[in-house]
Amino acid sequence: MAKEGSLLIVDDNRSILAALRLLLERHFARVVTLPSPNRLAAALREEPVDAVLLDMNFSAGVNTGNEGIYWLREIRRLRPDAKVVLFTAYADVDLAVRAMRDGAVDFVVKPWDNDRLIASLRNACDLARSEREVKQLREVRRCLTPEEPMFWGASAAMARVREIVEKVAATDAHVLITGENGTGKEMLAREIHRRSVRAGELMVPVDVGAVPETLFESELFGHVKGAFTDARADRTGKFEVAHRGTLFLDEIGNLPLHLQSKLLTAIQSGRIVRLGSNVPVEVDIRLVSATNCDLFGMVAEGSFREDLLYRINTIHIDLPPLRRRREDIVPLARRFLERYAAKYHKPLEGFDAEAERQMEEHAWAGNIRELQHTVEKAVILADGARIAPAELLLRPAAGGTSAASTLEEMERRMIVEAIGRHGGNLSAVAQQLGITRQTLYNKIKRYGL
CATH class of the missing domain: 1.10.8.60 (Helicase, Ruva Protein; domain 3)
Known part of the structure; x- marks a missing residue:
């Protein structure tokens, strides 16, 4: 495995420093040691540090860990992008909890296990590089993302949509946008993000239908180098890129059933794990989903998880077609x-x-x-x-049908004719139309038949 990551080790025991340098230089690209924290601030300014291995005690006869907590806070203040792993001969649960609360990513006890220490430091370096990558991606996207104002129009249908958006945009409620192809679902998602408290962060769009099943987890959750055959470098997933912003999952109805549980777990827990890693990463996202599918009908058919539907469907907005x-x-x-x-x-x-x-009378099937x-x-x-x-x-x-005839009118007529042809046998009607009985029930209810 190629050596990656830059370490700074701070410990007052020179024998330990020598042993650690001998061990860690075989696994990391750069290892810098300090026998005292007094030059810590200068080293953080001068060195490209991914992770700091920090001793907890530097004064003879003192083992409270307070010195380590102090220097941990200093590192977080001076280099918030560097990750800190604390190092002590005294295993203390309360001290570990305090350290984690103050920003440490791990806690290693002396005498250490080599494999455990290497894994902890490697994870810390990976996390630091991942966060820097996400920050860079945010800056790039912020420069590239166009800001086009929402067109609300003057219709009563869009006035109702606007009223809902004005009420929910400022909250963190997950939103499901439904509507036919071309109705402007992504533009509405951007408007919701623009009006939210997350507007200063990114809205990251994912076309679920365009992501191959084999790459779904990598695309959304990321992967580490070597996780699979073509994983030649670490990759940050869309969940991490959208951290503190909005994740927009377009065409969510196309997500295969066996992948829906993975998405549900990430949404519920607020954590993701990159492929090939065992380190959970906290993610704070507002989820906006969109589809042209009848998700409720898909739940009845068993092709969409009911628990996922209710998780993404805190607020439901149906975008009306142009007709x-x-x-x-x-x-x-x-x-x-x-x-x-x-x-x-x-x-x-x-x-x-x-x-x-002519434009006013056209059916606009593509909206x-x-x-x-x-x-x-x-x-x-x-x-x-x-x-x-x-x-x-x-x-x-x-077929010479008037342009004012809508797709819904044609669909309604087809259902009526099929019901008459089959004498009300809904199973036969559904089979003729190529839809499930549940979808047929939904359409019959919708059209008042």
Whole structure:
């Protein structure tokens, strides 16, 4: 194993210092020793220290540990990123508790066990490097993350969503956002984070559906070097990066059942363990999840854990599709027009009246995302001062159905027809539609059939 980590050892017994240097230089990249804490402050300024092995007593005949506690506090003040392992010949539980409360990461008793000491110091170095990496990632993300204001519109449906957000954003309550594809779930998650007390920290997004099952634990919880074949270096997981901020799990309904328990454990305990490590890491996150799936139906089917659903679902916000907020379509399109006209250097004044009418009547199965792409294409194709219907390239609904016919109306009609065809046999109806009986029950209730 490659030697990594920088150690500072402080002990008044020179024989112990010599023995420790001989042992630890075989395992760590740099080992610096001090026979007295008097030069500790200077050493912390001069040396790149990951971990400090600190004796608890330096005065002859004194074994209270108070000196060690004092210097522990000094190290935490001078170099808060360095991790401290305390070292003493007197095993005292109360003293260990005091030390941990003041920021020590471990407590080793003399005479020491070599393997135990090496493992403790290696874990301390790993933790120090991990925290520095997380800090660097936060700074990078803070510079790169765009801040785009939420578009609320004028619809009653979005007014209700805004009212909920204003009540819950400042709390630490976990939020579940549901809605069809393209309704703006991630933007709403960013708005919740922006209004929260964690706004000064990061919101870290994870597209759960895009993470391969084999990499899920590494992606969320991180790993240490050598944890698996391709683990050539330590990696910080998304939970640690989001520490003190918000973790956004998009498409959480795509998480396989056997991985849901691991996520639940991390959320409940507030701790994660990197793959290949046995050191728990405390994480403080606010969780916002999103999905276009019917999680309650999935619970009934047995494909989503009920305890996980209730853990992530303290507050539930359902984002309405565009067809339920038609008064917001044109204002939102104008917003996209302004953005893309600037991007493509087009001096456009807006949409003509017929183009606006067609947009208001279109079904928008892809919701805001579809509208955005439609406007971008129209801006690129536009020749005049205003965008015309031909430049929108809107496709009529299949089978000659009016564009005003919504997907929900078509789904309702399909269910009604299937129920009539099978004489009310719901098992046969569910089989024809390719859904479970529970999902069918939910849809029947939803449509008032």
